[in-house]
Amino acid sequence: MKYAGVIVDISHEKLDKTFQYAIPDELAESVDIGTRVNIPFGSTRRTGYVVEITDTPEIEPDRIKPLAGVAARSVPIDERMIKLAYWMKTNYGSTVIRALQTVIPVKDSVKNAVKRTVSLAVTKDEAVLLLQECFAKRRSAQARVLDALIKDGESDYSLLSCKLNISPSAFKTLEQKGIINIGSTTVYRNSLHVSEDKVAVRFLNPEQRCISEDIIFGYDSGDMTPCLIKGVTGSGKTEIYMEIIEHIIKKGREAIVLIPEIALTYQTVMRFYRRFGDIVSVINSRLSNGEKYDRFCMAREGKIKIMIGPRSALFTPFKNIGLIVMDEEHESAYQSENIPRYHARETAIELARMTGAKVVMGSATPSLEAFYRAKKGTYKLYRLDRRAGEGRLPAVDIVDLREELKKGNRSMFSGRLTELMRDRLSKGEQIMLFLNRRGYRGFVNCRDCGEVIECPHCAVSLTLHNNRMLKCHYCGYEQEAVKVCPKCGSKHIGTFKAGTQMVEEELHRYFPDAAVLRMDADTTKGKESHGDILEKFASKKADILVGTQMIVKGHDFPDVTLVGVLLADGSLYSSDYRAAENTFELLTQAAGRAGRGKNPGNVVIQTYNPDNYSIVHASRQDYDSFYEEEIVYRELMDYPPVSHMMSVRLSSPDENEAERLSALVAGAVRVSESFENTRVIGPADAPIHKINDIFHKMIYYKNKSRDDLARIKDYIEAYIKNNPRLFGGCLVQFDFR
Secondary structure, three states: OEEEEEEEOOOOHHHOOEEEEEEOHHHOOOOOOOOEEEEEEOOEEEEEEEEEEEOOOOOOHHHOOEOOEEOOOEOOOOHHHHHHHHHHHHHHOOOHHHHHHHOOOOOEOOOOEEEEEEEEOOOHHHHHHHHHHHHHOOOHHHHHHHHHHHHHOOEEHHHHHHHHOOOHHHHHHHHHOOOEEEEEEEEOOOOOOOOOOOOOOOOOOHHHHHHHHHHHHHHHOOOOOOEEEEEOOOOOHHHHHHHHHHHHHHOOOEEEEEOOOHHHHHHHHHHHHHHHHHHEEEOOOOOOHHHHHHHHHHHHOOOOOEEEEOHHHHHOOOOOEEEEEEEOOOOHHHEOOOOOOOEHHHHHHHHHHHHOOEEEEEEOOOOHHHHHHHHHOOOEEEEEOOOOOOOOOOEEEEEEHHHHHHOOOOOOOOHHHHHHHHHHHHHOOEEEEEOOOOOOEOEEEEOOOOOEOEOOOOOOEOEEOOOOEEEOOOOOOEEEOOOOOOOOOOOOEEEOOEOHHHHHHHHHHHOOOOOEEEEOOOOOOOOOHHHHHHHHHHOOOOOEEEEOHHHOOOOOOOOEEEEEEOOOOOOOOOOOOOHHHHHHHHHHHHHOOOOOOOOOOEEEEEEOOOOOHHHHHHHOOOHHHHHHHHHHHHHHHOOOOOOEEEEEEEEEOOHHHHHHHHHHHHHHHHOOHHHOOOEEEEEEEEEEEEEOOEEEEEEEEEEOOHHHHHHHHHHHHHHHHOOHHHHOOOEEEEEEO
16 A cells, blocks of 8 residues: 655645645556645645655554545646655745645646647538539538638638637538548647747857856856856847857757846847747746647647746746746746745756756846855856947936926936937937836825825825726725825825826937837737837837836837936835845846947936935946945845845734734744844834734844754744644744845
8 A cells, every 4th residue: 555645736835745645546556746636634625735655554444544546637846846845845834735826827737728620521513512412501600611622721720610600500400411520639728929030059258158068068067056147238248148058958858048127028028039939938827738738748748948037937847947037137036925935046956956957147236245256266267348249238318307307407317318319210220218106196195284094904105097996006005196184184296206107207208209219017908018119129120219117128129229217216215235236236237238239328317315325326337446345335234145144924914913912923032042143123113003903023033054043943933833823823034034
């Protein structure tokens, strides 16, 4: 008798262990590690995942219940992904089932898409005689089918049915008489909507060639040390990735290419498809379940060799992964917001260790964590300090908005930016304007008493949109715009800051002849909306692209010669120790969109803080100077990457309960002699302490050793597990930095 260790599909700490079931003889051939099964659980029936199979019963065999069957439409988990799930549970804090659910982006099989075709089962001469017979007996539908097949040969069933208005019964009658054949073949939902032809391989410059050859040599020699390519914007990092991938594929292995945003998918896929053709596919959250299922099936069957997508692409069921590329490595989107709060960088490195693959990361502005490790020798560092081809780094102007106000300019466009926009539009060149806001305007407040109109469910201000509705971008709450202050009764209600819609309207007012596209969260809700907007801009159907962060990351438009950053300060004042780093990265990436073609580029950074070191260094694209200045601050404050940090978030609908329990958790570690080298900060309110009527408290732990922080996580989990009555209504999340 074989026994299956099953993780029950219920995310609860008490059930975070395996339960053993007997495998009946009739299921022996269909149950394996990774199979989703039906199990009797208490008085109900549940599903679970088999994570181990053994000959040894844990208790008396007579007391072990048998499996009830294999779950319908289940997709088996690769054994490797089960190991990765356990690693994620250990390193990020989670139940095993939550970790398993994370590594299975496609959980259920989906009915195959089928293409049906119709062809003649008789000779053409016989078909002509039968056609005449149909006309004579007024079988008009059958006659139309025969006429089409005589002219065109084999035809698509759906096309023929719609084009000629044929009912299924007409096809069935002809098939039963042996006059036509109706065939069907399974087709994969993998259309990438690529119209461009494949192009010849682009030759690498000596700098690119040197890096690609060194990484390939290391790979062939068995050196799987992670690599970091620090290359200025437009230096040709993608060409290096493709050169390495081509080598990996020739070796019979597969590659995963991680990109941080759906917005980057369009151009990235175009470049890879032109080089590699149909062996490229893409996965992202906008795809239907059928499309995701088909693409993962194709990966499992070896029909595709390159998968492009955000962090979930890591879990593509390739059988022989050889390379994981992580483009724009610095991006915060690589950190999961859900439990387990894994980081794609660390998870990719662990997956590569398990599979004997190599990790190659790239960025113009690497995260301080990655660059710190590269300088310490944990990663191998490569540099690209010049733009590839004819591109040159743009000239950058920093405009002090305080001086603009003194001059009487109350427009959102400085004099310098307006002057350059007129110049570029007159030359037929393109412009990108970046604003880190969405909606029509920013927050609404009373000009007399200062009261800010906030969401009643979240500790954030409401945002005024163009339809005169106030909306919360966290919980979705909305109400009509207020005309009278709810606190003092004043009618002097105003708004601060501009949104992308307002920028678009101002552009139409200043430049009525310019074609403007807007790209933000509101205009990219459709499945193909990102690609549609970018394709229009790439084909020069618009002169100006205005948008939020998604327009300044990784895109390559050779005709863009001017980038305007309308307000550089937005990310400087967030309650995050990485505020300066985030600002530097964002501005450097934004500046990098200009001057990537033959014509020189200009960048205008508008700010109220022109002397801030992150803004000054970004204007010069001087990463090293920024790093040296920022790392001193991190050392003084014991922040990552110098020390490791773990945050613990406790959430409860009762604010007093959240405060009391967070104090208990912080105190439990403080009094433990096992963690005397750990700094404990808090508890305190989370940056947004209330969301959707749930209150959030934060505790921060700092230690030079990540392993010590992992032990603290285990200690806290055990403490909570041993006090179920205290923590019954509280959610606890861990986040490692």
